Amino acid sequence: MRMAHLFGRTLREAPGDVELPSHRLMLRSGMVRPLGAGIYSLLPLGFRTVTKVEQIIREEINAIGGQEMMMPVVHPADVWRESGRYDAVGSEMTRFKDRGDRDMVLAMTHEEVVADLARQEINSYRQLPQLVYHIQTKWRDEPRARGGLIRVREFTMKDSYSLDLDEAGLDVQYRNHWRAYERIFRRCGLGFVVVGADTGMMGGSASHEFMALSDYGEDIVLICPNGDYAANQEVALFRREAAGTEAPRPMAEVETPNTTTIQKLAEYLEIPVAKTAKAVFFIGESGAFIFAVIRGDMDVNETKLRKATGERTLTPATAEQIKAIGAEPGYGSPVGVRNCVVVADESVRDTPNLVAGANKVGYHYVDTNLGRDWQADVVADIASAVAEMPCPHCGAALTAERAIEVGNIFKLGSRYSAMFGATYLDADGQSKPILMGSYGIGSGRVTATIVEQHHDDKGIIWPASVAPYHVSLVSIFTESDPAPAQACDRLYDEMLAAGIEVLYDDRAERAGVKFNDADLIGCPVRLSVSARTLANGQAEIKARTSPEAIFVPLDEAIPTVRRMIAEAMAPLNGDPIS
RNA sequence: CGGGGAGUAGCGCAGCCCGGUUAGCGCGCAGCGUUCGGGACGCUGAGGCCGGAGGUUCGAAUCCUCUCUCCCCGACCA
Secondary structure, three states, X not given: OEHHHOOOOOOOOOOOOOOOHHHHHHHHOOOEEEEEOOEEEEOXXXXXXXXXXXXXXXXXXXXXXXXXXXXXXXXXXXXHHHHOHHHHOOOOOOEEEOOOOOEEEEOOOOHHHHHHHHHHHOOEHHHOOEEEXXXXXXXXXXXXXXXXXXXXXXXXXXXXXXXXXXXXXXXXHHHHHHHHHHHHHHHOOOOOEEEEOOXXXXXXXXXXXXXXXXXXXXXXXXXXXXXXXXXXXXOOOOOOOOOOOOOOOOOEEEEOOOOOOHHHHHHHHOOOHHHEEEEEEEEEOOOOEEEEEEEOOOOEOHHHHHHHHOOOOEEEOOHHHHHHOOOOOOOOOOOOOOOOEEEEEHHHHHOOOEEEEOOOOOEEEEEEOEOOOEOOOEEEOXXXXXXXXXXXXXXXXXXXXXXXXXXXXXXXXXXXXHHHOOEEEOOOOXXXXXXXXXXXXXXXXXXXXXXXXXXXXXXXXXXXXXXXXOEEEEEEOEOOEOHHHHHHHHHHHHHHHOOOOEEEEOOOOOHHHHHHHHHHXXXXXXXXXXXXXXXXXXXXXXXXXXXXXXXXXXXXXHHHHHHHHHHHHHHHOOOOOO
């Protein structure tokens, strides 16, 4: 491609309000342009890169038996009613009516369509297993799009769906995807960890997320330094200390003025925060008042609390609602409250003699004990794991890292097939539900995440596997001496003929402009020819990752470039790095 | 949805508090000349109903009301 004709120009300055490196660099390099909040056009350079990411995905999913297909973006609401998600999903799903006044939706995902197809196409165990996938536009009206291409409303996603006879078959597909995803992200040059995750709105029995570590990630993952454990903070476990052995002391009320926070209370009583009980109040979707109690040094994990209570959503309770159950904001404790579901974290059960609120302003109880002074309806793990907590397997201190979710895999089981009547007849003539799995990768998000992990202060440093072009060919010439441009024209033609992907900067720009743009766009190899190199019959070659350039005779330029590309590609073959 | 910030030329910004000639600056863009290996210089020029609608006023980019959009933090979220 000749840059003089390339649609989309580089920008010296990015709009002032962009924050993420990937967003700024993709804007500046002319890869993407915004159309609205969370809605982007891919310019030719960006489209080429995303297409390469998608091709890698395609190859690896094909390799595990995937059959590519295409499912619609617009769905009749009926299929979403059939799964129950038409009502379960909120305004994140865009609904509208067609001209015949029929309810329609813009697809956020395609489990419903696959389940509908499965019940039409699959009758017999002889037809299973199956794996289908598509790379399709999705629309999710996120409450808040952010971070350039990391979190958008319209995006392209590869999602595959497995259909199986039984759990063993589903296991195989799940593990196949796990391996395929590892290969995909390695081929893209992404550093990532696989973590256990919450199944969220998808439902189902198991889920893992592929997380790319990044300072700008929206998720937090906890990782054992020994490699024994990694999990999204939403579900992360940690090893609990042994139960305290201190003998219970009688509960007593003490005056504690102006101690509405755990911190102030601990300071006032001169005790560690771990000797206090913290009360957190929610209203569940069912309307039940959820009274969560946890030791003062820990925080309630809402995902775990939802699971422990069976509530799908939790909203913070208001002061009036808190008083209505006999508690007092700032001085709340489970001692003597009514009409609520008390959920105690294991830490509260295992730590004797905690200081808890007295449910009246300015007073706390000291030496409260679960089971004696108050009862819990549920005792469960509802604590958030944080850095430094012990690994649940080996006890080593966990680290916490921010990460971007670039892919996920779900075992859906019969969640959808049962509701859709997607069944098959087994060898004994028994009708059984097809077991499903779903597996997603956002190709735009992967691309942006690659930029997050591969850039410097000058621009993007593309892994060769996904670079829009492998070579930036830079001609440095003046009107009075067009010889370098003519030499570059020849090199360009030869590279095209040799099948080398080359972006030829043939513009009448000064050297500095061209070098800076080449660094910004970030192709792995830069080949330049100027009057100076030509005087020695040479071309200059520089890897984007290297500060040093080398000079080679003109006729060795293309073989050298080819070798450098091959070297840059070699580690990106998808195999584990030993 | 809550909190904060911003909409003035393609991009980055000033002007607004304290209303008053043709609304500025840098970059970019077009032409000419000089220059030519890390974002050159000079001259000339094009480009803006100051986000939109109402209002106050002799007069509004500037003051008031409403509204739309974008960004950031939070809530939310495969």
